[in-house]
Amino acid sequence: MAVVGASKLRTSGGTRWQSRGRRVQCHASPSGTTAESSSPSPSPSSSSSSARTLRARREEVVLESSKGKVWDAIVVGSGMGGLTTAAKMVAKGADVLVLEKYVIPGGSAGYYQREGCTFDVGSSMMFGFGTEGTTNLLTRALESVGKKMETIPDPAQIHYHLPSSRAHPDGLKVVVHRRYEEFVDELASKFPHEREGIEKFYGDCWTVFDALNSLDLKSLEEPLYLFGEFFKNPVACLQLAYFLPQNAGDIARKYIQDEELLSFIDMECYCWSTVKAAVTPMINAGMVFCDRHYGGINYPRGGVGRIPLVMAEGIEEKGGKVVCAANVSRILTERGGGGGGEEGSKVKAVGVELSDGTRLRSRAVISNATRWDTFKQLVEEGDVPQSEVDFFKRYKKSPSFITAHIVVEPSVVTESCYCHNIVLEDWAKLEDGRGTLFVSIPTILDPSLAPEGRHIVHAFTPDWIDSWSGLSKEEYAEKKEAVAREMIARLEEAFLPGLSEAVVFKEVGTPRTHMKFLNRQDGTYGPIPSKRPLGLLGMPFNRTDVESLYCVGDSTFPGQGVNAVAFSGFACAHRALADLDLEPRNEVMDRGMQGLFAFLRGLV
Numbered sequence: 178m179a180v181v182g183a184s185k186l187r188t189s190g191g192t193r194w195q196s197r198g199r200r201v202q203c204h205a206s207p208s209g210t211t212a213e214s215s216s217p218s219p220s221p222s223s224s225s226s227s228a229r230t231l232r233a234r235r236e237e238v239v240l241e242s243s244k245g246k247v248w249d250a251i252v253v254g255s256g257m258g259g260l261t262t263a264a265k266m267v268a269k270g271a272d273v274l275v276l277e278k279y280v281i282p283g284g285s286a287g288y289y290q291r292e293g294c295t296f297d298v299g300s301s302m303m304f305g306f307g308t309e310g311t312t313n314l315l316t317r318a319l320e321s322v323g324k325k326m327e328t329i330p331d332p333a334q335i336h337y338h339l340p341s342s343r344a345h346p347d348g349l350k351v352v353v354h355r356r357y358e359e360f361v362d363e364l365a366s367k368f369p370h371e372r373e374g375i376e377k378f379y380g381d382c383w384t385v386f387d388a389l390n391s392l393d394l395k396s397l398e399e400p401l402y403l404f405g406e407f408f409k410n411p412v413a414c415l416q417l418a419y420f421l422p423q424n425a426g427d428i429a430r431k432y433i434q435d436e437e438l439l440s441f442i443d444m445e446c447y448c449w450s451t452v453k454a455a456v457t458p459m460i461n462a463g464m465v466f467c468d469r470h471y472g473g474i475n476y477p478r479g480g481v482g483r484i485p486l487v488m489a490e491g492i493e494e495k496g497g498k499v500v501c502a503a504n505v506s507r508i509l510t511e512r513g514g515g516g517g518g519e520e521g522s523k524v525k526a527v528g529v530e531l532s533d534g535t536r537l538r539s540r541a542v543i544s545n546a547t548r549w550d551t552f553k554q555l556v557e558e559g560d561v562p563q564s565e566v567d568f569f570k571r572y573k574k575s576p577s578f579i580t581a582h583i584v585v586e587p588s589v590v591t592e593s594c595y596c597h598n599i600v601l602e603d604w605a606k607l608e609d610g611r612g613t614l615f616v617s618i619p620t621i622l623d624p625s626l627a628p629e630g631r632h633i634v635h636a637f638t639p640d641w642i643d644s645w646s647g648l649s650k651e652e653y654a655e656k657k658e659a660v661a662r663e664m665i666a667r668l669e670e671a672f673l674p675g676l677s678e679a680v681v682f683k684e685v686g687t688p689r690t691h692m693k694f695l696n697r698q699d700g701t702y703g704p705i706p707s708k709r710p711l712g713l714l715g716m717p718f719n720r721t722d723v724e725s726l727y728c729v730g731d732s733t734f735p736g737q738g739v740n741a742v743a744f745s746g747f748a749c750a751h752r753a754l755a756d757l758d759l760e761p762r763n764e765v766m767d768r769g770m771q772g773l774f775a776f777l778r779g780l781v
């Protein structure tokens with residue numbers, strides 16, 4: 178894997194990455210092996226030596242292609258969706274090339290360094306890192322390429338600091354403890370008249386989770402697997418089929434009457450789905466509301482950004498290639514891929530073109546870019562299938578985020594602080610731009626992220642790109658400053674008194690920053706339904722109507738979230754491997770299944 182600011186070292190222990198003049202982090206993994214990886218500063222201003230490393234790496238790939246190499250699969254983008262796909266595919270012997278536009282892998286799960294601190298670009302809240310069951314998808318994806326990471330258990334998922342009401346004059350404060358019973362007791366102590374409703378709603382979430390956690394999670398659009406799972410575990414499959422078209426809000430309203438508690442459930446959903454409970458698929462709610470207690474929230478030692486680094490290392494050790502600073506400008510297609518007759522005019526993806534004009538060929542192309550970037554940028558307009566036009570009607574872009582990475586003196590973070598916090602002062606503003614404030618203090622879990630005597634406070638709040646467009650340089654800088662001041666003031670009021678005095682460094686990112694560095698149109702966090710959806714029924718799986726072109730990541734089933742995109746990676750790898758004849762398949766059943774799914778999506 179090539180990254181700017183890093184050079185490859187051969188050591189007796191294998192290959193490791195060392196950043197130029199920066200510390201190399203070395204972590205003992207629980208397995209007793211030593212996983213070493215660097216934390217290079219992902220600054221696009223590369224030195225000539227790192228630029229040389231990148232050029233050499235790319236030239237190696239280009240040379241192979243010029244000799245007629247056809248990869249089994251080219252993955253466009255190295256977010257957690259793309260990397261998980263690549264990891265599962267190389268583990269089955271496929272020849273996979275991952276091309277990443279940015280200078281390090283990871284996308285939203287990336288990192289950057291300043292002032293001796295390692296900052297998570299996105300959220301620091303990691304699901305899917307447990308040790309048991311089948312839903313610990315990050316653990317399992319790493320395992321498939323022979324990797325294991327040390328993680329730090331978080332005693333709670335979130336500390337909510339919510340609006341005051343007559344019943345809760347000092348504000349509704351709820352801690353989502355790691356132990357389920359402790360959380361239910363805490364919530365029921367705030368709403369004693371609703372204990373039964375609380376237990377029933379979260380009880381249904383457990384039904385979903387237990388069903389998911391009993392399946393071998395793979396592609397739902399591969400019929401041999403799907404029927405196999407139905408045969409092995411009919412009850413779990415029927416339970417999932419029952420909840421698949423449902424939303425969390427409808428289930429909550431069946432059991433709960435108290436409007437303040439229903440607002441709390443809205444916030445429970447909004448803070449990871451960016452929509453209220455009425456529009457949040459019940460399957461995803463079941464996954465999130467139970468994995469936090471079952472596997473727990475676990476922070477990877479060294480930062481979230483180490484996950485993609487370690488996974489990319491594993492992919493390469495299994496024979497794949499991960500090339501950074503490789504911007505795919507076009508997905509190459511040919512007509513007639515269907516093999517004559519009516520099918521003969523079908524469009525087929527055959528490779529990609531990089532922004533310097535280099536063409537690379539593959540049997541499958543897997544796009545980890547958002548659907549907006551894939552079908553409005555990378556695929557020629559005339560090749561865009563009707564099913565994608567329909568997707569753009571069913572789903573719209575969620576807002577992006579304003580983020581402030583703040584380094585503070587330690588006094589401000591007291592013993593009673595939790596890592597993850599949500600702040601809201603007025604229920605009516607829950608979904609507004611700059612309404613809900615998300616706060617992570619990852620140094621509570623892993624002090625090694627900052628120099629001794631410092632904490633990192635990462636505050637972020639949703640906002641739209643429009644409110645950051647058309648500003649002069651000065652206006653943009655002033656607006657960033659003003660918004661950061663406002664966030665700090667809210668945090669001081671909510672749970673970090675004295676914060677403004679304790680700031681030693683801060684860096685503010687806007688939707689424009691996210692658009693630029695994450696390469697996501699308008700910096701969007703992911704797709705959200707345009708109208709009330711039928712649960713997950715409208716969310717497309719990984720195959721597209723362009724033959725041999727797949728999508729993976731949060732524009733595919735089951736949507737946003739790091740273990741959601743990890744699932745989409747498991748599913749995408751399985752479907753693509755079957756199409757490449759590296760997993761079992763049945764052509765006739767495949768066709769029937771595609772028809773059924775197209776019909777079901779037509780209902781939404």
Ligand SMILES: NC(=O)c1ccc[n+]([C@@H]2O[C@H](COP(=O)([O-])OP(=O)(O)OC[C@H]3O[C@@H](n4cnc5c(N)ncnc54)[C@H](O)[C@@H]3O)[C@@H](O)[C@H]2O)c1
Pocket residue numbers: 253254255256257258259276277278279282283284285286287299300301302303304503504505506545546547550694695696697702703729730731732736737738739740742
């Ligand atoms: N803590 C968390 O829960 C957490 C943290 C990070 C991410 N996430 C989730 O991950 C989801 C996003 O993951 P994802 O895998 O779908 O996508 P992603 O946006 O994270 O990664 C996509 C990658 O593709 C690259 N890319 C885009 N266009 C490209 C092109 N033309 N050429 C080469 N590379 C290109 C981008 O640079 C990016 O690295 C989000 O919904 C978010 O919920 C969650």
Ligand SMILES: CC(C)=CCC/C(C)=C/C=C/C(C)=C/C=C/C(C)=C/C=C/C=C(C)/C=C/C=C(C)/C=C/C=C(\C)CCC=C(C)C
Pocket residue numbers: 300301302304335389394397414415417418421448449450460461462464465597598599615616617735736737738739740741744
């Ligand atoms: C096909 C038919 C008709 C029937 C089949 C039935 C069947 C077998 C169905 C199976 C369904 C399956 C397998 C579904 C799988 C679903 C999965 C794996 C869903 C996973 C969802 C995970 C989610 C949504 C995770 C989200 C996590 C997020 C977004 C975390 C980020 C959090 C933040 C950004 C908040 C940060 C907060 C603070 C406070 C700082």
